[in-house]
Amino acid sequence: MAERKSAMRLERTRTEGFFNSGTYHFWIFSILLLFVVILPVQIFSITADLSANYNFGDNLFSIYNEDISYSSFLLSAELSYKAEGFEFLASLNAANDRLYNDSFSDSYYGGFYFSMGSSGISVDLGNANVTFGKMHLSDEVESPYSLFISSMDLPRNTINFSFEDDNFLYTTRWIELTNLLDSSTTTDLRKKYRGMNYKVYATKFGNFRFGYQEADIYVGKTFDLEYFANPIPGFFIQYVNDNGRPYPEGLGEANYVAGFFLDYSDNGKYAYAQILIDDINANRFLHPESYQNPDKIAWSLGGRVNTPFGILALYNAGATKYTFQPSAEGGNQQFYGYTYYSDFLYKQTDGNDMILPLELLYTGYKYGENNVAFRLEYESTAPKGLFATVEYVVLGERSPINAWNGDTTYISGTHLLDDSVLEHRLIGNLTYTLTLPLNLSFNISTDIGYIWNKSVLTQADDYVKKPFLKPQLGNDVPYFSLTTGLNFSFSF
DSSP states (O other): OHHHHHHHHHHHHHHHHHHTTTOHHHHHHHHHHHHHHTHHHHHOOOEEEEEEEEEEEOOHHHHHOSSOOSEEEEEEEEEEEEETTEEEEEEEEEEOSOOSOOTTHHHHHTTOEEEEOOEEEEEEETTEEEEEEEEOOOOSSOOTTOSSSOSSOOOEEEEEEEEEOSSEEEEEEEEEEEEOOOOOSSSOHHHHEEEEEEEEEEEEETTEEEEEEEEEEEESSSOOHHHHHOOSOHHHHHHHHHHOSSSOOTTSOEEEEEEEEEEEEOSSEEEEEEEEEEEOOTHHHHOTTSOOOOOEEEEEEEEEEEETTEEEEEEEEEEOTTTTSSEETTEEOSSOSSBSSSOOEEEOTTSOEEEOOGGGTBSSSTTOSSEEEEEEEEEEETTEEEEEEEEEEEEOSBOSSSTTTTSSSOOSSOOSSOSSSOEEEEEEEEEEEEEETTTEEEEEEEEEEEEESOEEEEOOOSSSOOOEEEEOTTOOEEEEEEEEEEEEEEEO
């Protein structure tokens, strides 16, 4: 140790000679540069993933829109690091599918535009965890049909705090829904700024978990500290603040949805059931002779099991008509829907409207209201890398932004798929991933299916004038896509 200290003093003396030579700023800059570039590599390892995928054929947008590009590339770059108590992730994508209006795409980037993947920081604090960034964090249940948080990968500005021990689990999560760049002073602030808070309270016993989930959607601002930090359920936060103790406080109106889940897991099995209640008809019990407002309920159940031949999974979900819509007893609240945005049409470069697929709009269950879905999955153990799915979905009239769809008010009673025409989707997927030398992997994936009575955009004849989707008899189309890709992963 003494020899090391002497060497350090000698090195410091030599260095001071350089500082006195008039190149002080140069050497300070050089040392800082070496510290930034070299030291992180020596202290920890960063994993980088680069991928390029080529798609030919249909995609999610082509289900809703005409004249969609049938040939496109997707390039992705991701940096990640995970150590004890700390994790970061940075992800960026570039695509040339022309699905979004980007004024710099052709002039600067050869027809490509950039989009964010999940990017953020996660810090473990023993039994607690704090995660923040532009990320997509999942629902508590492991399902492609999760109800409270969409199973689609949709990064949004997020702050998440969770605590879990052997007996209890608690999560509170803020998600920024809408923060529109709109300089107009006439735009309603309730449309420009929208946020939500998601909470989970669960108890654990053996291999089971039983929990309560809720989400509160508020408008006029993107973040509310009390909904995030106060562990009291959001129903009571709104109730107390609206009535005033002694003065009314907070945001006023909020959309409150709640539900429960039960799941079971061990080394070879996972099963769950989940329910979400947007509204329930209490009059059937309290005043059966009076009007009967609709039950707005969604359900999801399923699971997976390991077999000698691979992993087999089966899922079912659905939601009654009007669930997730921006509706209330006072009529159409317009901005309070369980969606990331309060619109699903946007302009393209040519001035035409593009429909944002509803699966990319719903904050919760990806198919939204008035549907039933079934999904079968299989992952092979021999050969490894083979994955197959078959999905069948039945959909009726639906609109995530216009309460009561094309009607001025709801149809009395609870309704599910009782429209005169229904859309049917049957689509299968087969994916194979081949691991190659030199940290490379190759994947090929194909989707084949058919859509009967595909829904079309329909203008509502009400005072809101917001559109809805309506199945059209005889509008039958095949569905086909082929994707190939190459991935390179390395650490340094």
